[in-house]
Amino acid sequence: MYGPPQAPQVPQPPKSPASGGRIALLVLFSLLALLSCGFLAWTPMLRLAIVTRRALDWVLFGLTFLVASGLFTYAGVTGDEEPTTTESFVAVGIMVALVAGSITYYLVTEIRRLDRPGATAPAFLPPGYDPGAAVTVPSPGNPNPYARPVVPPPAVQSPQPPAVPGHRIDQVRAELDELSDLLRHKREDDGRA
Numbered sequence: 001m002y003g004p005p006q007a008p009q010v011p012q013p014p015k016s017p018a019s020g021g022r023i024a025l026l027v028l029f030s031l032l033a034l035l036s037c038g039f040l041a042w043t044p045m046l047r048l049a050i051v052t053r054r055a056l057d058w059v060l061f062g063l064t065f066l067v068a069s070g071l072f073t074y075a076g077v078t079g080d081e082e083p084t085t086t087e088s089f090v091a092v093g094i095m096v097a098l099v100a101g102s103i104t105y106y107l108v109t110e111i112r113r114l115d116r117p118g119a120t121a122p123a124f125l126p127p128g129y130d131p132g133a134a135v136t137v138p139s140p141g142n143p144n145p146y147a148r149p150v151v152p153p154p155a156v157q158s159p160q161p162p163a164v165p166g167h168r169i170d171q172v173r174a175e176l177d178e179l180s181d182l183l184r185h186k187r188e189d190d191g192r193a
Helices: 019-035 042-052 055-077 085-115 166-192
Strands: none
Touching: 019 042, 019 085, 042 055, 042 085, 055 085
């Protein structure tokens, strides 16, 4: 009550409740590519292209879709024939490269995108939250261009009394005076009755 005032607490945006959902999506799309032996390796690439909207991701999705469609068509056309050893090695190599490449690119790109600050907005903001009042701490690699430089204190300083917030003391005095007046009036009223 009489100590120094506390700094106002800035509410932190809540951790996104969808973090478990994001992990589930990463696992789901990775398993789609893996368990389908590469025939659905284009699905994580499609999701990535839709989410990021980058031209590179759309091109990679198209290439992955074409290679997976080619493998599916090749398997359908040569289904009854006995493949040679070379054909088997090439087909399995393409499937492994397709699955490993699409899953790796998908996971790396998606995790980097989610780790960027400001990549996702919180699902909701608490009542009274003012994003302009939030205190941000710059990372060591990116100094805050708006911060004032820190000036070192003078070498010799005289001891100073602890800082007492004047406004708070005045407010407490006024409240105590008001309380005293109320108690005096109560005593006077009790003495008359």
